Amino acid sequence: MVTTLVLAVCPLLALTVLPTPELLQDTVQTQRSASSQPVENAPNQLRTVVLDAGHGGKDPGCIGRKTRESRVVLKLVLELGRKIKAAMPQMRVIYTRSTDHFVELAERSAIANRNRADLFISIHCNASPSSSRVYGTETYTMGLHKTNGNLDVAKRENAVILKEENYQQTYKGFNPNSPLAHIMLANYQHAFMGSSINFAEKVERSFRHNAERRSNGVKQAGFLVLWRTTMPSVLIETGYLTNPTEEEYLMSESGQEQIADAIYKAFAQYKQEIESAD
Numbered sequence: 001m002v003t004t005l006v007l008a009v010c011p012l013l014a015l016t017v018l019p020t021p022e023l024l025q026d027t028v029q030t031q032r033s034a035s036s037q038p039v040e041n042a043p044n045q046l047r048t049v050v051l052d053a054g055h056g057g058k059d060p061g062c063i064g065r066k067t068r069e070s071r072v073v074l075k076l077v078l079e080l081g082r083k084i085k086a087a088m089p090q091m092r093v094i095y096t097r098s099t100d101h102f103v104e105l106a107e108r109s110a111i112a113n114r115n116r117a118d119l120f121i122s123i124h125c126n127a128s129p130s131s132s133r134v135y136g137t138e139t140y141t142m143g144l145h146k147t148n149g150n151l152d153v154a155k156r157e158n159a160v161i162l163k164e165e166n167y168q169q170t171y172k173g174f175n176p177n178s179p180l181a182h183i184m185l186a187n188y189q190h191a192f193m194g195s196s197i198n199f200a201e202k203v204e205r206s207f208r209h210n211a212e213r214r215s216n217g218v219k220q221a222g223f224l225v226l227w228r229t230t231m232p233s234v235l236i237e238t239g240y241l242t243n244p245t246e247e248e249y250l251m252s253e254s255g256q257e258q259i260a261d262a263i264y265k266a267f268a269q270y271k272q273e274i275e276s277a278d
Helices: 021-035 069-087 105-114 148-163 179-187 190-210 244-251 253-276
Strands: 048-053 092-095 119-126 137-142 215-221 233-240
Touching: 048 069, 048 105, 069 092, 069 119, 069 233, 069 253, 105 119, 119 253, 137 190, 190 215, 190 233, 190 253, 233 244, 233 253, 244 253
Parallel strands: 048 092, 048 119, 119 233, 137 215
Antiparallel strands: 137 233
16 A cells, blocks of 8 residues: 555565563453452443554554554553543553563453453554555444445455465464465354443444544454354454544544443443343
8 A cells, every 4th residue: 555655565475473471461460460459240240441552573464654543542542541541540451462472363252251341342453555544444344245345444454364374274274375264264253242332333433523533334244253152242443544634533632532431431331221221
């Protein structure tokens, strides 16, 4: 994908750099500290949210003129987590990663499942292969690709498994380059589809009203990171790094605060709605 001056791409392959023991320990400590907190049993109560910063480490994600996706989304996730904890001290906030290191897609969903999360939020940045003028947000739930554009986004995000060892065994022969393989993923997550769409709609509405962002709407596609989660799950594309103006916004502290605040407000509304239900 070409912007005005430089090439912006989402590479499928990158130089393999294994995460250091220190980086791996960071994720383990986050999970242990979260798991050690007492959890009360209450009907309809949201107790645990897992925040997933897409890509990381040897997987930079989309690359713009000045930054890369993995760095932007990590800052967004950490800011969102801080907002949730400040307003809701009893909420368990678990990160799939809190530093710039690589976590396999299967492990991200496994972290959510092990901790019996009530909601899984995966945060990403987008890219346009055809134009540097495309901009805006969109939030995905697991489902059938209704357009080629949705399929392209899923294929790009799922291609990260090519950096994993034994990915064919882990994902049961899934081929990230096959449109049919992605369509087959649409059969999963039906049990949580209503709640996932409900939260996704709140996120996009909050982007419009609280951050004055252009919303490209709620969409569906087959994402491996949502495939095995056993709770409502969404993947949020916060903007296009291939758009120079939007890249500057996503890199800025004020832009990141606006994005995180909009997602937090959607989360707070969703939590209140769920917990007040009969």
